[in-house]
Amino acid sequence: MKFGKHRHGLGRFRCAQCGKTYTEDHSRLFGGMILPEDKALLAIQLLLEGTSVRSTERITQLHRDTILRLLLLCVILFREQTMATAIKHVPIQNFVAELRKFPEATFDRTEQVRQFLQDTPLNPDSLAPYLTWDRQHYTRNLIDKTPLYELIAVCWEVGQASSVHNHRDQNCWMAVPSGRLLVENFHVAHQDIAGGKCAIKATEIVEMNPSHPCAVDPLAPVHRVLNPREFNQRAVSLHVYSRPFDSCVVYSAEQGTCGEIQLHYTTEYGKPVLS
Ligand SMILES: [Fe+2]
Numbered sequence: 001m002k003f004g005k006h007r008h009g010l011g012r013f014r015c016a017q018c019g020k021t022y023t024e025d026h027s028r029l030f031g032g033m034i035l036p037e038d039k040a041l042l043a044i045q046l047l048l049e050g051t052s053v054r055s056t057e058r059i060t061q062l063h064r065d066t067i068l069r070l071l072l073l074c075v076i077l078f079r080e081q082t083m084a085t086a087i088k089h090v091p092i093q094n095f096v097a098e099l100r101k102f103p104e105a106t107f108d109r110t111e112q113v114r115q116f117l118q119d120t121p122l123n124p125d126s127l128a129p130y131l132t133w134d135r136q137h138y139t140r141n142l143i144d145k146t147p148l149y150e151l152i153a154v155c156w157e158v159g160q161a162s163s164v165h166n167h168r169d170q171n172c173w174m175a176v177p178s179g180r181l182l183v184e185n186f187h188v189a190h191q192d193i194a195g196g197k198c199a200i201k202a203t204e205i206v207e208m209n210p211s212h213p214c215a216v217d218p219l220a221p222v223h224r225v226l227n228p229r230e231f232n233q234r235a236v237s238l239h240v241y242s243r244p245f246d247s248c249v250v251y252s253a254e255q256g257t258c259g260e261i262q263l264h265y266t267t268e269y270g271k272p273v274l275s
Contacts, residue, residue, distance in 0.1 A: 091126035107242035110215035117213035139266035150244035161226035175213035179235025
């Protein structure tokens with residue numbers, strides 16, 4: 001039941017059974033400030049309309065120091081918001097130009113390229129010339145290739161998934177400029193590639209999206225990528241492989257089998273590959 005007011009104007013309540021009293025949740029809408037949300041909003045509205053701090057203090061019954069702190073917080077939040085919207089999504093041409101600047105040693109470790117992907121969100125519209133879609137299978141579209149790396153855009157229709165595979169001991173980084181994807185990682189307990197037998201077990205699933213690129217762990221490189229039906233949208237992933245490779249091993253956890261396959265591009269530099 002209601003039980004008066006807290007000194008900050010928040011409602012107090014008392015349990016009818018045990019008699020214990022408590023205060024309604026303090027609003028955290030304004031950082032760490034503890035004050036009623038309606039009063040804070042009213043104060044901001046009054047200040048925006050040109051009301052003086054003294055008048056705002058009288059109308060809202062908030063202390064002037066509280067009003068000034070609120071004002072300062074609004075300025076900080078506005079600046080953060082402005083900076084967030086000012087983050088540049090770079091076109092693929094600039095992305096490639098930056099990637100080509102990295103020295104050879106950069107590709108021998110995973111962190112620097114992963115950080116580059118994190119700090120360099122891609123403008124998905126600039127990928128349009130490279131993207132192809134196939135209802136039967138995801139497509140692999142080559143964007144750039146040097147002796148150090150290859151850069152591929154993979155297009156995933158809703159519900160499509162890769163096989164469980166490795167990367168031939170090469171490093172791999174993935175970003176998702178549009179949509180969302182899951183990466184399911186596997187632990188290989190045993191593999192006999194020549195004999196076609198393996199024992200693998202799923203260990204974890206992580207989500208990739210425009211804010212979360214990832215690097216494949218060189219110590220646990222077996223995984224698959226999927227665009228589950230419940231995500232209900234197409235996705236595009238960008239893959240950096242170093243060094244380039246044109247075959248890999250695919251695994252079946254259910255069958256306990258594995259084997260080498262050749263990899264192909266659907267398009268190269270925006271043009272269909274003739275099969
Ligand atoms: Fe992969």
